[in-house]
Amino acid sequence: MGFFDQDDIIQILKIVGESKIDELHLEMGDLKLITKKTSAAKIEEREPIPERPSEVAVQQEAETQEATPVPTAKIEEMQPVSEAEGEGLTPIKASLLGTFYRAPKPGAPPFVEEGQAVTEDDTVCIIEVMKLFNTTKAGVRGYIRKICAEDGQLVEFNQILFLVEEAADEEMSGEERV
Amino acid sequence: MSGISKVFVANRGEIAVRIMTACREMGIETVLGVSEADRDSFAARMADRVVCIGPAQPLQSYLRVETIITAALGTGADAIHPGYGFLAEQPELGEACANSGLIFIGPKPENIRKMGDKLVAREIVKELGVPVIPGSELVHDFEEALLMAEKVGFPVLLKAAAGGGGKGMKMVKRPDDLKTLFEEASAEARAAFGDDRIYIEHLISNARHIEVQILADRFGNIVHLFERDCSLQRRYQKMIEEAPSPAVSDDMREKICKAAVGIADHVKYENAGTIETVLDQDQGQFYFLEMNTRIQVEHPVTEMITGKDLVKEQIRIAGGEPISFAQEAIAMKGHAIECRINAELPEADFRPSPGGITDWRPPEGNGIRVDSHCYSGYFVPPYYDSLLAKLIVKGDDRFQATERMGSALAQFTVTGVDTTIPFYQSLMKNPDYLKGKINTRWVEEVFLKEY
Numbered sequence: 001m002g003f004f005d006q007d008d009i010i011q012i013l014k015i016v017g018e019s020k021i022d023e024l025h026l027e028m029g030d031l032k033l034i035t036k037k038t039s040a041a042k043i044e045e046r047e048p049i050p051e052r053p054s055e056v057a058v059q060q061e062a063e064t065q066e067a068t069p070v071p072t073a074k075i076e077e078m079q080p081v082s083e084a085e086g087e088g089l090t091p092i093k094a095s096l097l098g099t100f101y102r103a104p105k106p107g108a109p110p111f112v113e114e115g116q117a118v119t120e121d122d123t124v125c126i127i128e129v130m131k132l133f134n135t136t137k138a139g140v141r142g143y144i145r146k147i148c149a150e151d152g153q154l155v156e157f158n159q160i161l162f163l164v165e166e167a168a169d170e171e172m173s174g175e176e177r178v
Numbered sequence: 179m180s181g182i183s184k185v186f187v188a189n190r191g192e193i194a195v196r197i198m199t200a201c202r203e204m205g206i207e208t209v210l211g212v213s214e215a216d217r218d219s220f221a222a223r224m225a226d227r228v229v230c231i232g233p234a235q236p237l238q239s240y241l242r243v244e245t246i247i248t249a250a251l252g253t254g255a256d257a258i259h260p261g262y263g264f265l266a267e268q269p270e271l272g273e274a275c276a277n278s279g280l281i282f283i284g285p286k287p288e289n290i291r292k293m294g295d296k297l298v299a300r301e302i303v304k305e306l307g308v309p310v311i312p313g314s315e316l317v318h319d320f321e322e323a324l325l326m327a328e329k330v331g332f333p334v335l336l337k338a339a340a341g342g343g344g345k346g347m348k349m350v351k352r353p354d355d356l357k358t359l360f361e362e363a364s365a366e367a368r369a370a371f372g373d374d375r376i377y378i379e380h381l382i383s384n385a386r387h388i389e390v391q392i393l394a395d396r397f398g399n400i401v402h403l404f405e406r407d408c409s410l411q412r413r414y415q416k417m418i419e420e421a422p423s424p425a426v427s428d429d430m431r432e433k434i435c436k437a438a439v440g441i442a443d444h445v446k447y448e449n450a451g452t453i454e455t456v457l458d459q460d461q462g463q464f465y466f467l468e469m470n471t472r473i474q475v476e477h478p479v480t481e482m483i484t485g486k487d488l489v490k491e492q493i494r495i496a497g498g499e500p501i502s503f504a505q506e507a508i509a510m511k512g513h514a515i516e517c518r519i520n521a522e523l524p525e526a527d528f529r530p531s532p533g534g535i536t537d538w539r540p541p542e543g544n545g546i547r548v549d550s551h552c553y554s555g556y557f558v559p560p561y562y563d564s565l566l567a568k569l570i571v572k573g574d575d576r577f578q579a580t581e582r583m584g585s586a587l588a589q590f591t592v593t594g595v596d597t598t599i600p601f602y603q604s605l606m607k608n609p610d611y612l613k614g615k616i617n618t619r620w621v622e623e624v625f626l627k628e629y
Contacts, residue, residue, distance in 0.1 A: 011218065011555065011557055015215065015557055015559065096232065096245065097229065097230065097231045097232060097245050097248060097249055098245075098248050098252075099248065099252060128248075129244045129245055129248045130244040130247055130248055130274075130278075132244065153252070154229065154248070154249065154252025154253060156229045156230040156231075157214065157230045157231060157232045157233065157239075158214065158230060159230070
């Protein structure tokens with residue numbers, strides 16, 4: 001079993017994390033990997049939320065001789081945690097690949113600026129795919145803290161477009177809070 | 179100098195790697211569109227730039243014409259290579275390219291449209307005096323089908339006009355079975371292609387699948403690169419391809435290749451294409467089957483015996499250059515065999531076996547070529563086809579090629595997923611295969627029963 005390293009496990013977790021699979025049991029030689037997604041981590045279409053780390057249990061059987069030790073703690077440490085979550089911010093991601101526009105038409109004021117308050121249904125940008133304009137809603141309630149994509153540029157599927165500091169209802173004044 | 183400087187590759191897996199290798203050698207930059215599942219693929223590491231075009235499901239990523247065009251334009255590519263499968267034979271991609279000022283590395287949309295409809299292709303070919311399998315025009319209902327089937331003679335094959343990949347294809351041995359199977363075939367064709375038009379062909383029971391590789395450019399140059407024999411199939415899926423065919427005489431070769439060039443000329447074809455024929459081994463007669471308007475999975479066997487690079491020629495032709503060699507400069511040398519190594523378990527009816535590859539050690543050596551996107555630690559995603567690698571060998575003659583293939587297969591180590599390697603090892607020892615005494619139904623009717 002010397003062929004299976006931490007990178008491989010991270011790779012598998014990433015694939016599972018991005019797929020619709022809820023639970024995976026994988027046994028290869030001496031390594032047994034069980035990963036489960038918590039129900040909260042299921043991706044909802046309209047409300048992009050940061051990926052939460054999957055619950056991971058790595059069990060290694062005692063007889064392992066040559067195998068690279070894969071301590072459980074280390075694996076947990078290396079789980080994909082988005083930068084945004086690290087800063088306590090929630091990303092708004094591109095739901096499709098296309099050209100990113102901050103304003104409804106050239107010269108018009110942008111939908112949102114940094115510091116602006118948004119609620120779930122507010123339009124934050126347009127993504128154009130061959131003359132088809134797809135509006136993107138904030139999907140979260142809070143303050144735009146960072147605009148991560150450039151106007152008129154190609155954005156990839158799932159690319160982070162904005163970072164939002166989430167705020168509860170009562171905290172929201174509706175005014176800009178820079 | 180080619181008019182193409184940056185190619186957007188709209189495919190995945192080994193063919194994406196193959197296309198990018200050709201681009202690199204030509205000094206062309208590459209952009210790869212990947213689904214989420216392919217973000218960390220070997221092809222993605224190789225590309226100069228990678229963009230994520232959508233989720234793992236092909237319908238939301240690799241099959242989206244608008245997304246591919248937007249991604250190509252947004253990354254400054256000037257051409258799109260579709261590979262095989264996915265959008266390769268959708269005329270819409272070529273049309274969208276033309277409307278967006280992009281070059282489509284493949285035939286013109288009208289070439290794809292015309293030859294993609296099997297009934298239209300059959301009519302065109304018939305007019306040229308190339309033999310087509312005895313059979314019918316469109317049949318509209320069961321009564322008409324019965325009449326036609328009796329005229330053509332049982333057993334017959336029901337085929338979908340829009341067909342491909344064995345969908346909507348049924349073998350009918352007796353008149354009694356025709357009604358049920360006709361309805362099944364129509365339903366399958368409707369479900370798969372949204373087109374339930376069916377036609378009937380006489381079934382050639384002792385058949386070989388022989389196809390001719392052609393290249394054509396906008397200056398009217400057309401060359402053929404001889405035939406490939408793809409008779410070793412299971413459920414209409416090719417498993418082994420070789421060149422030249424052990425069943426084709428020099429005389430027959432000249433006829434088939436001449437017919438192929440004639441067809442390409444007649445439809446003013448451009449780029450790489452393949453004319454597929456059925457060879458009736460009992461009658462010694464070949465019949466036109468269909469034309470594939472793309473680079474094919476099995477193109478390496480032709481490259482091995484001719485020394486020509488078909489993907490580079492595709493790019494050159496699309497960039498407006500003439501084919502880089504004349505017919506007289508193409509010669510066959512030696513014998514090449516390709517095995518499609520799939521992540522499948524033959525013992526369980528070839529059940530797909532996705533998952534993590536723990537160890538990947540392909541064979542190396544003189545006369546061995548491996549086209550693959552796999553590596554130790556690669557996770558074979560469950561969303562796409564199960565092709566892991568194409569193992570191609572070349573020998574001075576067929577005997578040496580089969581021996582080399584046997585030894586290359588024995589050197590090929592793959593752990594973590596099931597593969598068809600042991601199946602091919604057993605095939606390379608089979609006396610019927612070694613003598614070349616097979617037909618398109620041999621694997622299912624003979625070999626698998628003993629396996």
